[in-house]
Amino acid sequence: MIRISVASVPVDDQEKALDFYTQKLGFIKKADVPLGEHRWLTLVSPQEQSGVELLLEPMAFEPARLYQQSLKEAGIPWTSFAVDDLEGEYQRLTELGVAFSIAPREAGTVKIAVLDDTCGNHIQLMQPL
Template identity: 75%
Template sequence: MIRISLTSVPVDNQDKALDFYTNVLGFIKKAEVPIGEHKWLTVVSPLEQSGVELLLEPMTFGPAKVYQTALKEAGIPWTSFAVDDLQKEFKKLSELGVHFSIEPREAGPVMIAVLDDTCGNYIQLMQEL
């Protein structure tokens, strides 16, 4: 059976991304391996430390940067993260200064909000209703 072990989000600065994804969003650093001028840098959920890793991938490929910029300009999130209590996360993150392009709202069977990760992406938070 196939399973997801790694996914990625492109970031314009790996150190800034690591700070945001760990100190603001609450992920835990899993791997940091120097590779030339960049790193293999992954984070995981503290609730699933052996689960799917999120690679904070350095934005070094020109066409990918065009795609990332186009998504953000269109207001489309790069990816989505699940939360148990969206209102609670929204309040906590807002108090930490996180900017939301979409505040919590129902969207069919889920509640969503979209935040700016400060590294070039919108990220959707989603709670199943």
């Protein structure tokens, strides 16, 4: 059986990303291993500490940087995170100064909102209806 172990999000600054993803979004650091000028830096959800790890991947490869920039300019989220209470998270994050390009709204069988992670990405928050 194959399972997802690590998923990545590209970031332009690992330290800034670590701060945003832990202090604003509430993830916790799982691994922090020096690798030359970068780090193997992963986060997990506090509710699923043995679950899928999110790798804050440094943008050291120019074609990947272009892809990230193109997605952001088009308003396309890099990835999506599930939440139980989208309105509550939107309110909490807005009070913390997080910028949203899409406020909470229904989209079929889910409610979504899209935030700017300050590290080069739009990130979608999703709540099943």
